[in-house]
Amino acid sequence: MICIHLGSATAKNLIEIAGAQTTVCLRIALAGLLAMLIWRPSLRIDPRAVPGIVALGAAIAGMNLCFYAAIEHIPLGMAVTIEFLGPLCVALLTSWRPSNLILAATAGVGVLLLTDSAGTASWTGIGFALLSGLGWAGYIVFGKAVARHTATNDALALALGLGTLVTVPVLLTRAEDLPLDPWFLIGAVAVAVLTSLVPHAIELNALRRMEVSTFGVMMSMGPAVAALAGLLLLGETLRPVQWLGIAAVVGASAGATLLADRHTPAAPETPGEHQPIRPTPSEAVPVP
Template identity: 45%
Template sequence: MVTVHIEGVPERRLGRSGPVTLAAKAFGAIPPTALVLLGVVSVQVGAAVAKQLFTQAGAAGTVTLRLLLAAVVLLLVWRPSLRLDRRTYAVIAGYGLVLGAMNLTFYQAIKHIPLGAAVTIEFLGPLAVAVLGSRRWLDGLWALLAAAGVLLLTRVDGGLALPGVLFALAAAVCWAGYILLAAALGSRTSDGKGLALAMVFGAALALPFGVAEAGTMLLDPVVLIAGAAVALLSSVIPYSLELEALRKIPPRVFGILMSLEPAVAALAGLILLHESLHPAQWVAVFCVVLASVGATRTARPEV
């Protein structure tokens, strides 16, 4: 298993073998920067498709489908052993529960506010991980720029719905915890086995909420197909593209490209969901993008 940690972006776990690697080989001829950008687009298109599914399965139901399908696929691919010590199980459970909570809160956020706004606010999580603990004044400036961007985003044109903002902030906290727990998971498990078990915990957390909101709609063939599309767009395709790109470009370049996610999310919301942002809110989005790029570009290399 490759654990990817870039300053200002989340850690993502990419398998060395199996369907993900096979899919990645198909993109070998594409320039690595284009691979990363295509992955970013895929994630945000997946979120837009998920939001359109809310009318049938609800936000919690959509999350449940995504996590359950992902758990089934990962268990089939990795076939993890259950013979683990208690501390390893604790790490796996913690990681999975944070992953589930992150998805639940983020989908609730985009239920109330535009996709671009939700991703911008949520991006404060990985950005905080990148700058907290640093004593350099420059990192403090990046944090202030991001905070100013989010403040502007929430106050322009009557502001955003408070529940959506609060859910997005909760998702940001979960994203930060996800990054921190990923290192512990990587040190205690190998390949994708730990991730497969963690996904079970995440799905178990989401399941009661999904059943309560969607009920038998979760078994509807059309809803299941749409849920599979969300899982494909949000997980399989971007992870395959990122794995191939990381073989060819430095991690810091990867992190800078990933910092474009809030802007891409805003564009996806505009094109696919007809969610328009006020011009000042676009400025706010780019403030957060600039802060993330700056924090990634100027961060001290790890030793």
């Protein structure tokens, strides 16, 4: 999560140079190429996983396209907060445990407090953030389904590879928007690694071992981390009531972690689960 929002803060600077669509297409294309090179996925996959992989790739691409369009109009912390409504709905709709509903409600209150300044925000940005939340919800659901039938790294690499096939033609039509500055390209690679390869690999492995509802509530830390990243890296300040919202979502996430440790039994090993994640270059050397 920290990687995602550090990468998003970096991406916001790239958006000012090349625009949201060009930046996100470059990120998706680079992430797909790196994933295919690093993990070299097997094409011999369970046929039952194919629709899920396609849906996962579409969810990742849609989530990112809409999110980057959102942060072009509204602050990073607000965009992530509104986007979080997607996984929050997943947590509410899939949870039958009273404790999860209470935690999801607590996180929801935090979201409302964090969006206290939405009245002065761009409704275009809010709309894109809501669509990104829909993609995030799909990412959680499809990621859980794919994890049951295939090795996690293979599924992720193929899903990101599909995203590359979709975005490369778009990049070709926007070639004039791409700066030839090597620092811009280094930043784009860093964004691809921080916001795609590392977090998606970790999240999909986590989805193999916990309930979808618990995962959704734990991801409620996203708005808090994003707000802090926006403050420290982009100078985006928040009012006291919004910091209270941060406390609410962090508390809900901590509660979900404690309850998951207490109540969730160890999941049985599934096909492909014994295959460890091959470390990416950024995982070999500790990153923030």
